[in-house]
Amino acid sequence: MILESLNFLTKYDNSFIPLSELVMLLWCYFAVVFMDPGTVPPNWKPAADEERGEVDPLNGVELSNLQSDPANQRFRYCRKCSQPKPPRCHHCSVCGRCVLKMDHHCVWVVNCVGALNYKYFLLFLVYTFLETTLVTISLLPHFKTYFSDGEIPGTPGTLATTFLTFVLNLAFSLSVLGFLVLHVSLVASNTTTIEAYEKKTTSKWRYDLGRRKNFEQVFGMDKRYWFIPAYSEEDIRRMPVLQGLEYPSTPDFNAQEF
Template sequence: MAWNAFKLCTGLRVVGSVMILVVLAVVSVSYYAIVVANYGPDLFKAGYHAPVAALVIVAFHLLLAMVLWCYFAVVFTDPGSVPSDWKPASANEEDMEAQNTLLSSLPANSAAVLTAPTTQMSTSLDSPRMRFCRKCCQFKPPRCHHCSVCGRCVLKMDHHCVWVVNCVGARNYKAFLLFLFYTFLETSLVSLSLLPHFIAFFTDADDEPALPGTLATTFLAFVLDLAFALSVLGFLIMHISLVAGNTTTIEAYEKKATARWRYDLGRRKNFEQVFGTKKLFWFLPMYAEEDVRRMPVFKGLEYPVRSDMEGQEF
């Protein structure tokens, strides 16, 4: 009996739950270092300390609110799954009969059916114009992929993220990008705000020596937030390039470098495919009702293609 390594993927769900606690722990340490230990007391000092502290604390709370909003939007928003009754518009009676034959044969010999695509039935379902998932036993819409961690097909799947215990797909990709964006701003703000205290930690330049616990928290918050800022910046740059080309992480590895991407509509329209057309909603993890109603991309089942590639097989 063959050993299935993908069974280990289910363990990532447990890891993801721990990651949520890690995120909340970093937020707590940063909050204590900024608000309680350093800039909160400065609000009651004379001179320029009070207005600077007020500015830092207000900016910190605004960005923190956006980080948490976007983060939990990714965590609790279903990235999109294939409706049980969905089928391609081009599916004919032969294709549907092949699917029904496959489904009816599962209880008796599921392993053979799922691993032996050599019959005439399998050839029909594996044709370029038809995409069929042998694990979910259903047709797959364009840009849909199966996630071994979630155990289902995800619409416009980008990747499975252990940090959010969820897949990043059609319906929560915008929230994920905004989470990266606001996290970079927040961690950068914390790092810059704590930099003078971090320097004073090594130079003994602080006129009022802080308590050991405050020094330790400040040091830890600075190091963690700086590390997060640099790492998130790399992911943010990568995903900006993906949005500019209207592709996903999986598609970037799958498509040929020399082939023209059928979903590349130009940078402006590519951006709107993810963030919508209403500017007021670009920086919020939500969409205008008009965009959801008018643009099929937000349902995750249909996607506009380049005008010069319409009607071509893919």
Template sequence: MAWNVFKFCTGLRVVGSVMILVVLAVVSVSYYAVVISNYGPQLLKGGSETVVAAFVLIVFHALLVMLLWCYFAVVVTDPGGVPQGWKPEADDEDLEAQTMPLSASTVAGLNSGALQSPRIRYCRKCCQYKPPRCHHCSVCKCILKMDHHCVWVVNCVGARNYKAFLLFLFYTFLETTLVALSLLPHFIAFFSDVEDNASTPGSLATTFLGFVLDLAFALSVLGFLIMHVSLVSGNTTTIEAYEKKASTRWQYDLGRWRNFEQVFGTRRSHWLLPTYAEEDVRRMPSLRGLDYPVRAGIEGSEI
């Protein structure tokens, strides 16, 4: 039996909102290192240094605003719970069979796939039916199109905040890369005694710490970003990629372009924002998390 890495989600309860403070602390260190210690004072020196400082500060603040907007959008947005009383379209007898207590023979039948319809899914922990692509989280209960429970946002990443999560990764990578590159000359000067003697020990320490933290985050976030780009291109989630069989083409794989639209919508003006156009929300049920189009002629089983 494969080792299920998702069963340890219950341990995430103890982390709580402390991780939000950690994120804000890293942002504060970066802000102090870039704006207060280095490029803020550089604005007053005149010449080419002022132009460089102005460019760094404008881009830094623009990315910071988008990063924080996307981050708190993931934190406060409901990832998508199952509507109360939701039921799949099926005969009453089939639905009743899903909720009956399991006998030993029934369990054997379920394991063999002979008794349970793959289209009807029932969560015995939440005592409710599960829509397609819905999974149970030990912390957040049943979540529509659940990707994973993220300790950094103290929330599940699901159908309704997945786009904001991806944009958070994207803007975090850009911001941390910018900070690391902009602090690199000061980091080198830290070891070569070229740094201005007027710099305080606290300023030097913050510059050193900011460079190391942002470089580490840029490299780690890049890995997650590449992984999720691959998942979006196949219209799958982290859990689905873990569970499904790679030998068959995924039933929700509509092609890369349509897969992208299933997450980001069709309006280009909203692609880089953690929001959707009202028209997309109205005409694309997948953005609400309850109904997903499948490839023509596919009768895939639900995992």
């Protein structure tokens, strides 16, 4: 059954499918590379501080005192950037700056993956997986001839190139699939890669709003934009979370857990 499906796919005009995937892959790739992952606005302060001046709203202590108190986790401050950190923001030592909802620094895209380009990064993974899988499937009949008894058509150079392309695409598609599965589980629980390490001891995660809402916080609510590296203007207007500074928490979350 599987072989029949594969044969059908390879008989289909497969030159068009990988090309359209390749265009989407490149679009997503350059979107991740050139999009700012999320910069902390100059002079940004926690919203509660704006109401109460330079006093921490939770215990009435001057912010300047808290800056030197690493034990106080409620007020987050980056000493390297000399600025307060918004929720879910982390300092990237490679970029040398704080990145909003930082997920990780990606060497493949030579950029940080953060609040503003995480969706594009995920789509890049999806299209890379589709592209490498389709190329692998399209080369499968050629690959099978290596193990047949008949004469193998083609020059030695062509045969070597085809063999190498098949193996590389198969290896890439399997490794990207593993990475994709990891990030699907992270999106489902509204967690970044960094937070997945941080919250090991936390039983309840404050940003986990349910799978549907967690998904929408990354991909937006407009279905027409789910598969392209962009957000609709309406989503940007109605979802402050897409700006990377404010994140809704579960109503029953105990504020003592951080």
